[in-house]
Amino acid sequence: MSEESFDVIIVGAGVLGVATAYYIQKNSPDKHILLVEKALAPGQGNTAMSAAAVRNMFASSTNQILTDTSMKYFEYVQSELGHDLLFEKTGYLWLLSESQFKHESVQVWMERMKKSGIHYKVYSKKELKKLIPGLNVDFTGDEEAQLMNLQQVDYGLFGGDCGVLDPTRLVEHYFEEFKKITHVKPRFGVYVQRLLLEADPKLDLPGEPYVWQNKKITGIITDKGTFRAKTVVLATGAWANELLDPVGIDSMTKAKKRQLFVIHAEDSPKLKALLNTKGFNEIGCIPFTIVPSTGVYFRPQLQEHGFWIGCGDKLGREYKYFQTDEMMVPESAYYENSVYPVLSKYFPAFEGARPVNSWAGGYSYSPDKIPFVYTECGVLVINGASGSGIMKSDALARIADALYRGLPEAELYGGKKVPSNMLSVKDRKVEIESVII
Amino acid sequence: MSEESFDVIIVGAGVLGVATAYYIQKNSPDKHILLVEKALAPGQGNTAMSAAAVRNMFASSTNQILTDTSMKYFEYVQSELGHDLLFEKTGYLWLLSESQFKHESVQVWMERMKKSGIHYKVYSKKELKKLIPGLNVDFTGDEEAQLMNLQQVDYGLFGGDCGVLDPTRLVEHYFEEFKKITHVKPRFGVYVQRLLLEADPKLDLPGEPYVWQNKKITGIITDKGTFRAKTVVLATGAWANELLDPVGIDSMTKAKKRQLFVIHAEDSPKLKALLNTKGFNEIGCIPFTIVPSTGVYFRPQLQEHGFWIGCGDKLGREYKYFQTDEMMVPESAYYENSVYPVLSKYFPAFEGARPVNSWAGGYSYSPDKIPFVYTECGVLVINGASGSGIMKSDALARIADALYRGLPEAELYGGKKVPSNMLSVKDRKVEIESVII
Numbered sequence: 016m017s018e019e020s021f022d023v024i025i026v027g028a029g030v031l032g033v034a035t036a037y038y039i040q041k042n043s044p045d046k047h048i049l050l051v052e053k054a055l056a057p058g059q060g061n062t063a064m065s066a067a068a069v070r071n072m073f074a075s076s077t078n079q080i081l082t083d084t085s086m087k088y089f090e091y092v093q094s095e096l097g098h099d100l101l102f103e104k105t106g107y108l109w110l111l112s113e114s115q116f117k118h119e120s121v122q123v124w125m126e127r128m129k130k131s132g133i134h135y136k137v138y139s140k141k142e143l144k145k146l147i148p149g150l151n152v153d154f155t156g157d158e159e160a161q162l163m164n165l166q167q168v169d170y171g172l173f174g175g176d177c178g179v180l181d182p183t184r185l186v187e188h189y190f191e192e193f194k195k196i197t198h199v200k201p202r203f204g205v206y207v208q209r210l211l212l213e214a215d216p217k218l219d220l221p222g223e224p225y226v227w228q229n230k231k232i233t234g235i236i237t238d239k240g241t242f243r244a245k246t247v248v249l250a251t252g253a254w255a256n257e258l259l260d261p262v263g264i265d266s267m268t269k270a271k272k273r274q275l276f277v278i279h280a281e282d283s284p285k286l287k288a289l290l291n292t293k294g295f296n297e298i299g300c301i302p303f304t305i306v307p308s309t310g311v312y313f314r315p316q317l318q319e320h321g322f323w324i325g326c327g328d329k330l331g332r333e334y335k336y337f338q339t340d341e342m343m344v345p346e347s348a349y350y351e352n353s354v355y356p357v358l359s360k361y362f363p364a365f366e367g368a369r370p371v372n373s374w375a376g377g378y379s380y381s382p383d384k385i386p387f388v389y390t391e392c393g394v395l396v397i398n399g400a401s402g403s404g405i406m407k408s409d410a411l412a413r414i415a416d417a418l419y420r421g422l423p424e425a426e427l428y429g430g431k432k433v434p435s436n437m438l439s440v441k442d443r444k445v446e447i448e449s450v451i452i
Numbered sequence: 453m454s455e456e457s458f459d460v461i462i463v464g465a466g467v468l469g470v471a472t473a474y475y476i477q478k479n480s481p482d483k484h485i486l487l488v489e490k491a492l493a494p495g496q497g498n499t500a501m502s503a504a505a506v507r508n509m510f511a512s513s514t515n516q517i518l519t520d521t522s523m524k525y526f527e528y529v530q531s532e533l534g535h536d537l538l539f540e541k542t543g544y545l546w547l548l549s550e551s552q553f554k555h556e557s558v559q560v561w562m563e564r565m566k567k568s569g570i571h572y573k574v575y576s577k578k579e580l581k582k583l584i585p586g587l588n589v590d591f592t593g594d595e596e597a598q599l600m601n602l603q604q605v606d607y608g609l610f611g612g613d614c615g616v617l618d619p620t621r622l623v624e625h626y627f628e629e630f631k632k633i634t635h636v637k638p639r640f641g642v643y644v645q646r647l648l649l650e651a652d653p654k655l656d657l658p659g660e661p662y663v664w665q666n667k668k669i670t671g672i673i674t675d676k677g678t679f680r681a682k683t684v685v686l687a688t689g690a691w692a693n694e695l696l697d698p699v700g701i702d703s704m705t706k707a708k709k710r711q712l713f714v715i716h717a718e719d720s721p722k723l724k725a726l727l728n729t730k731g732f733n734e735i736g737c738i739p740f741t742i743v744p745s746t747g748v749y750f751r752p753q754l755q756e757h758g759f760w761i762g763c764g765d766k767l768g769r770e771y772k773y774f775q776t777d778e779m780m781v782p783e784s785a786y787y788e789n790s791v792y793p794v795l796s797k798y799f800p801a802f803e804g805a806r807p808v809n810s811w812a813g814g815y816s817y818s819p820d821k822i823p824f825v826y827t828e829c830g831v832l833v834i835n836g837a838s839g840s841g842i843m844k845s846d847a848l849a850r851i852a853d854a855l856y857r858g859l860p861e862a863e864l865y866g867g868k869k870v871p872s873n874m875l876s877v878k879d880r881k882v883e884i885e886s887v888i889i
Contacts, residue, residue: 052699142552158471162655165662212768218599225642225744226790260771265706267819302457330667330829331649336773353663382704382819392767 019047021199023419024235024244026207026258028052029062030186030395030405031251031397034412037193039419048192049242050201051235055300057187057201059254061338062405064376065277066314066325068303070177071133071405072365074124077385078403079131080433085409088209088428089180089248093323100180105315106295107177110143110150110361112166115307120449121172127349138171146294147301149285149364160360166307168361175296178313182405189412205384206238210394212245212262219376232393245420248395252378253338255398256309260336265441268399269334270377272342276350276370278313279360285364290322292314305452311357324370326354327402327452338377345373377406378402384448388414389439395419414438454744458486458636460856461672461681463695465489466499467623467842469687471615471849473638474630476856478687486679487638494638498689498775499842500710503712503751503762505740506843507544507614508570511561511882512883513842514822516568517870522846525865526617535625542752543732543739544611547587547798549603552744557886558609583731584738586801587724592726602701603661603744605798612733614739616751619842625780628847639747639768641773647684647831649699669699669769669830685832690775690814691787691834697773704877705836707772707814708765713787713807715750716758722801727752727759743889748794749889761807763791764839764889775814782810789792808835825851826876832856838888851875865879 022043025036028050036050054060056451071083083427093100097112115121140152152168154160194201211234214224224230234243249258253270260266280286292301297318305312310327326349359365381387381399388397388411397415400407410427417425417435424432436442459480463702465487473487491497508520509573530537537591552558577589589605613805650670651661663666671680680727686695697703705883714759717723735754742810743748747764763786772779775819787807796802818836820822825848834852837844847864854872859868 091817164666167663221787222789224749224768225793226763226768226786227602227794228767229601256771259772260706263708263769263771265771265817265819269702271700311663326662328661328700330700331661331663332698332700334693334702336693337699339612348659349663352657352659356662357664380702382702414550434453 020047021244023048023246023248024242025050025248025250026235027055027180027250027252028054028201028203029060029250029252030182030408031059031187031252031400031411032248033057033135033189033193034185034399034408035248035250035415036197038188038412040193040196040418041077044196047069047198047246049199051205051237051242052201052203053206053349055203057190058183061376062182062186065376065405066181066323067182067315067405068107068177068179068324068404070174070246071172071229072107072135072177072450073129073448074120074127074432074450075385076127076131076449077437077445078448079133080427080431081407081410083133084427084429084431085407086176086445088409089185091428092188094225098184100184100188101318102178102180103298103317104176104178104296105298106301107174108295108302108304110168110305111170111172112307117165117168121221122371124450129377134174136175138173143168143171145285145287149289151361151363154360159349163193163356163360165357165360168307175300175326177303185405185408191221192278202239208236208238210262211236211241211243213327213431230392236439246393246395248415251398252398252400252404255337255379255396257337259396262340264394266398267387268379268381269336270338270342271328271332271334272329272375272378273325273378274345274349274375275373276324276345276354277316277321278324278365278368279319281320283364283368288370289362290320290362291376302318306357306361309357310452311354311360323355324358342377343375345375347373357408383445384451385438386411387438387440389436390418455632455678455680458681459483460485460677460683460685461679462487462510462687463551464639464687465491465640466497466687466689467619467845468499468689468837468848469685470623470626470630471635471845472685472687472834472852474626475849477630477633479853480859481633484635485679486636488674488679489638489640489644491644492640495610498552498813499619499623500813502619502842503611503614503760504619504842505544505614505751507611509544509565509611509614509887510571510691510885511557511564512822512885513564513568514874514882515844515885516565516570517864517868518844518847519840521864522568522844522867526847527673529564529864529878535621537625538755539615539618540735540754541613541615541733542659542735543735544614545732545739545741546609547605547742547744548607548609549744550606552603557763561887570707571611573610573612575610577606580605584726584729586799587840588798588800591797596613600797601745602794602797604723605744606858610732610739614740618771619760620843622842644695645673645675645696647695647699648673648678665830668778675775683830683832685834685852687834688870689835689837690772690816692816692833694774696833701831703833703835704824705818707779707816708769708814709772710762710765710815711782711786711812712762712810713782713791714753714758714809715761715802715809716756716807718757720801720805723805724741726799726801727757743798744796744833745843747790747889750795757764761791761795771808780812782812784810808822820882821888822875822882823848824875824877825855826873827855
C-alpha cells in the first residue's frame, strides 16, 4: 500500500468538506490539500439527500449569523458570479395554532429576529385563507383530525428572505473553485477505515501509543493506502462517530434518518393551483411550508412542478450511532400512514397524491442544535449541523479555515467577524437553538 | 409469554436502580414496584467494578452537593444504622506539579470548595516527601521519565472527608431496606430487549404508533415476557443507549472501558510501608492517590492489604455507544505498558509488582460530567454519572423519587433542598465539572 503525505487531508466531499477545502486552499495557496470521498463524485451523500431549503429564521443569534451570511454569499454567487444555484426566494411559512404562536419560545424567536434585523411577517388566519384558499385552518367537527391531534391554523409566520436551492449546484460551485487552485487532485471512491493516532514522538515500541505518550492524529488509513497530514479535517456528517469514537474523541452528535417524498402537480389542477399560490413572493409560488402538527412540511420544487414532502421525526424514530445503509432507504408505509394523513388534512389538494420518487438520508444532531467546528489533537471537526448544513455551509467553512490558520476570528461573507472558537466543544459561545425542523 | 402490570418498573439493580427503588417505595408505600436486572443478584454490574472511592472534592457546586449529602448518608448508615459499608476516610490526595497547581482550573476548584465549606488542605513538596518518603517528586536527570512526559510533584491537594467504601455493601443496604417494604419480589436474570413505545390512545392500527399519535413508554419487552407500568425507570448506566436510542430519546451519554488491577503488599516491605503511611488520616494509611500524569491513580484496599490501580483513559481509549462484553475484560498489556511505568516512577515501591487480580467495566460519560435525572414520555432516566455514581447514589435516587412524585424540589440527606429538574436535559441547572478522573 502506498503512503503519501500532505499538509491537509479533508475527509468528506459533501458541501461542508468541499467548501472548507476551497477556503483553506484559497487562504493558504502553498499548502497541499487532499480531498478524499467514498462516493465517486462530490455532494453525493447526505448533501444530495437534503430538502435544501435555506432560512435565516432561527432563534439563536449563532444560527442567524451562520445562515444569514451564507445565504448572502449564495446570492452573490448566483447574481455576481453567474453560477446559477437555482436559489429561489420562495419564503418560509410556519403555520401555527394560537397556543403555538403565543408560546414563549415563538415569542422569543420573533423578538430575537427583530433584534437581529431578520425580516419576517405575521399573517392572520383570515389573510392565510385568502392567500391559500385550499388550506384547511379549522378541524372543528372533524373527529379524525381530533384523533390525530391536529392543531388548527391561526397564524402564519413568514420569512421572505428564505428559500430553496439546488445543493448539487452549490457543491459544484465550491468544487470548481477548489479545483482551479488546488495542487492535489481530489480522490473519490476512497473509504476511510480509521484515523491514524500516533505517539508524538514515536518510540517505535510495540502497542504504541501508550497512556503516558503525547498523541496526535497524523493521517488516515483507507482502503487505498495510508495518507498522512499535519491536519485532518473531518466533514463526515452523520458518519462522524465511526471515525472519532475509536480514538476516544467524543463527537457529541448522533444520526437520525430523514426521508423525502416527491409529489408531482402536473395532473392535478388543485395541486397546480397550490404550487402557483400568489402573494407570498415574486416567483408566484407557495413558500416552503411547515404545518402546525408533527413536523410535516413541504418544499415547492419549481423545475419539476411539484413538491418535496418531509417530516421532522421526533419520539419513535430511532437514533443511530452513525449512518447505516438502511438509513438511505425511504419507507412507503411512513408516507402512507404518518405523513400523508396529516398533509392531506391541512391541504386537501394532496388527497390521493402518491409519491413518484423518494429518498432518505442521515441527519446529524448536536445536543444544542448548533454545529461543531473545532480542532483537537490534529483533527479539525465540522459536524452536527442538525439539518441545516447547506444553509450554513459558507460560514462554517470560513470558520474552519480560520481555525486551521490559527486566527482568533473568522471573517464571514459581508465582513462580519466571529470568534473562531465559538462553535468548539470547550469554549462554546452559542445560544441553544429552539427552531429546528 | 406473560404480561403483567405494575405502577413502576425499575430497570437495573446497580446502586442507582436499587437506591431509587428504595426511595420511591418508601415515599409511595402503596405503589407496586418491579425491580428487574439481567444479572442474578443486585450490584453485580459496573457497581461492583468501581474503584468505589468517594469524594466531595468537585469543582461544580452541583457535584459537591450530590456527593457531600450522599457521603453523609453513608456515614449515617454505617454509624447510626450499624450497617458496615467499610466506609473509611482515607482521604483523597492529588499530586500536582507547579503548573498544574497554578492552573486556573485548580484555583477555581479550590475557591469553590472553600465557598461550599468543603475541607481540603494543601501540602508542599517538602511536607509530602516527609510524609511519604517513597514518593519520587523530581525526575531531573531521568531521561526515561522525560520521554514519558512525567510531571514532577510540587503540591498535594488533600481532602480528609473523602475515602473508600465497599459498593456491594452499599447496594445490600438499599436492597435490604427495599425488600422490607416492597410488594413485588425483584426479578433477576431478566434481560430487557426494548422499551415498549405505544400510541396514546391506541387505535389498534397496523404499524402504530404513527407520527401524528401521542406516544408514551408503557413498559418493557424482556426475554421473560412483557411488563407494563405507568413509569419505567432506567438505571442502566453504560447500557442506556441500547434502550433509549431505538425509541428516539437521546441519552446524551456514551461508554468507555475502565480497568482496575490489584497489587498485594504482603510480600513487599516497601509496599507495606507505603500502604501504612501515617499522618494523613486516623486509619494510618496512604490516601486514595492520583499522580500528576496521565490519570494514573491507586486506592488503598485495607481488607486485602493492597492497592487497586487504575487510570483515567483519555485520547486513545475508544468510546463505545453502549457497553460490550469486551469492555468487561481487563488487558494485562495495558497494565504493563501504560500504567505500571508511570506508577513505578512516582512510587518505586511498585517496582516489579504484578497484579494478582484485575477486572474491567463501563464508565458512562455525560457531556458536562454531571449526571442526568429526568422524565420523558413515561420514562425516568438516571445515568451519565461519569465515574461517580456510587458517591452520588443517595442524592440521585432522592431526586429521581421527587421527580416520580412530581415534586418541584427534592430533599437530600441532611435536609438540603434542590430543584427536582436540576439534572434534566431541558432545564439543566449545573456548573460544568472540571475535576473528573
